[in-house]
Amino acid sequence: MTLAATLGSDLLRALLQGTPPGTVYALIALGFVLTYKTSGVFNLAFGAQASISAAMYYKAHTDWRWPILPALIVSVFVLAPGVGLLLERLVFRHLRTASSVAKIVVTLGLSIAVPSIFELVFQFQGVAGRTPEGIVPNGAGVYYDPFGVYPFSRNELMTMAVAVTAMLGLAALFKFSALGLQMRAVVESPRMTELNGIRADRVSALSWALSSSFAGMAGVLIAPRFNTLAAPDFFNLVVVAIAAAVLGKLVSLPRALVGGFCLGWIIALLGTFLPRWSRTQTWLRPFQENLTPSVPFLVLFGVLVFWPAIRRAREASDPLSGVDPPPSSVGSGARGASRPRFSRVIGLALLVGIGVIVFIRADTSWIFLVTQAVVMSTIYLSVTVITGLAGQISLCQGTFAAIGGFTVFQLADRHGVSVLLAAVIGAVIAAAVGAVLSLPVLRLGGVWTAVATLAFAYLFDSVLVKISWICGGGTSLLQGTRVPRPVVGPWDFADDRSFLVLTVIVFIVVAFAVTQIRSGTVGRTLSAISGSEVAAESIGISPARARVTAFAVSAFIAGLGGALLSIHQRNVNYGSNFSPFAALFWLVLVVSLGARTVQGAAQAGAAFSLFDTLILRGTFMGWILRSSKRIPEIFPINPKWRFVFFGLGTIQFARHPEGLVEHGKRQMRRRVDALRKRRTGSGGSIDDASPVSTPQPSSEPSNETDTAVVPVGETTR
């Protein structure tokens, strides 16, 4: 056979091979764009929605031995749209005026909470070894080969058939029904549509149901390909969807469709041809080995970096988008040192007291947990900087932390550098990576910062981790990434108690630095930018420069914390500590509890490591009842509940960006003030007396917002 003929048949084979996944990607991209355009929600929980349908199908078909059709109907046509409707009605309808960044945080929380709720309700475990089945009997075993170059499995054929039918159905709905017309109108401009007497709410609810079924269908179809039912793996799907949608410029459904197909083909083409090139170009190997996971991230990252015009896609779409009242800003310096000094002293004394008791009385496992809590609190301070101060959502904090951990492993284990020095070097490297990464990300801002950092995190996860000089490569798989404990002069930190002291010192130093930055020039500058970027620029602030600083500082802290965590565990443990999905939970935890204060970070750290043992296993209850035997029956509670609690906790973030704890405190303070006022008889509170009401993000824009209130935050430009 001649070379040309081989090339031709290879090409054809790659295209045929890429088509079935391409149709699924297209399906996901369609659903994603549909929600994004009808409700303005950049739905990162899309993968979670796909995963629960896939899990439901597995549960019904494999566990309960239902026939295929009813299992499919329940999972794709009942559960999926139901979840979509619920999310729209209970969550996103009330967040319509929230900023896009706040909405994205809520979807992150949901992508952690939703699969956990499902698993709790149906007692489902998405562990490895439970191979999902397709929607035709014997789908992976029977092949058809229509062109003589690539045999399609029955699963693949069915996938294409179902996906294409769904797409045609959507097209028909849009083209021929009144509802489709309304939906198209809402896509153009929800406000304009409402002014024409169509209830955008209802249309948006419907499109949520529709897109959710698309997600569900994609989940069921792709599960056999993925060979997994674990929620984190499905989270990748949303990145694939965004990549496909971005290829389609995020504005039109047909283009998203084409983008999905292109992605499928690109992956298959590279899968066919890369192995040949990498024979001579060895640096291509890591890419070749992890192709399917890495291509979407490469594409997405590339597009975001080289084509920043993409971010204007939505802003330009709704001519009436300026009508909405401005959303409250996400990040800001926490003001209000009005807390009385004595309550602060009491709090501190209590903390020190507990610390001393832990230090003296606790056994090894408690010391371990407390140390972990302190280290995690340090890492969470990096979220305080980037989200609390700069108002940016970074989803690659885990990657920065991993860079710190791996640096310590490389330098200390392989080159014999002192461990603490290696930790600092790791933090510096992380800071440098953060600064460089922020350069392209800066021009994007808002939702796109989140997406670009997510793409980077997955790029690191799927490609860079496998490179020897970064993360150890082949040998580390067998030996683990060993990290020694430091010895400084007379102190040997191999002892857990002394290491706890070290971590507490590091936490205090970092926390002090963060408060200094917050009250200093950098903090004020960042607070000004997140308050109003145009106004900040108008007084000569360069937002780009300020954000590079914020990213670098945040990455430094994360790197330092990651190094400490690895030293603590004596191993980097990348998969369980720093994977993108694990890092998602960090962000969710911190923003639910309070992203703006050191206290919030500390509480998040404590919640991460102690919530399960202390609360859910009933230990705390046992202490109150003074007997471990009298702990009520409901304990131990399934640890998944914490994903549910904190995942759903993000919903309030959109309304009260200061976090649960801080919000609770403010409410309490307000009530105490009111009570005190009533006692002294001076009448209503200050808020009642002031001429203008505070701008509260409300679901219904009220008339007074237009005239009286000083609007705060960004307007449309």
Place this chain on the structure above:
Amino acid sequence: MTNVLDTQGVSKKFSGIMAVHDLSISVDAGESVGLIGPNGAGKTTFFNCVLGVLRVNAGVVRLAGDDVTEMPVHARARRGIGRTFQRIELFAESTVREHLLIAERTRRRDGGLWKDLIGRGRPRADEIAKCDEVLELLGLRDVADEPIEHLSLGQGRLVEVGRALMTDPKLLLLDEPTSGLDRQETADLAITLRAVQEHRQFAILLVEHDVEFVSSFTQRSYVLDFGQLIASGPTQDVLRDPQVRAAYLGVEEISS
């Protein structure tokens, strides 16, 4: 006398539509100039071209003789353009004084990460004194420590003026400063602005719909219509110009 602002043949196109066409204006140090015209005349577009929010398609923008056409917004701000916003833009959750403090810091390019870390990032007495001086001038001394959520719209606008003043502007661009204000507030604003301008000696370029405000406040005016300059000169004369009346005030006579 050097021009604070000088534009030569500035043009801006939006997908084929000429929003601003070949506009050349100049503002001298210390004077107040109006920029008026009906809705959609291109006033805001021109403003944004001067500020650097929009890049011009053609033409040159000079600030105190220096070509700033290619500079970003913040660089122009540092060279002496201050501004206020039609729809107020303040920093959420900051007090009035904090607005001025950050502007002062930015102007002096004082401070950075290292200074913050060694604890020298907190506001110093001399900075606070300087802010309070401006607050006094604007009559905002009483609300200096209030969060901006508690302010009235008129006060909010004055905070914007104060914030811009802290950057020591040579030229202050006011984008419809009276929008949303009632008669009394408008009158107060005019008095305050004039007093401040006398005290600090900066030029003002004013985009405004309120004819009374413009005629009382500015010496000269430029009139735009459909992106083109249709008249310029002393404000009183310009407002009497029949072409201007036709375009801007409507064809019918207005008794005033």
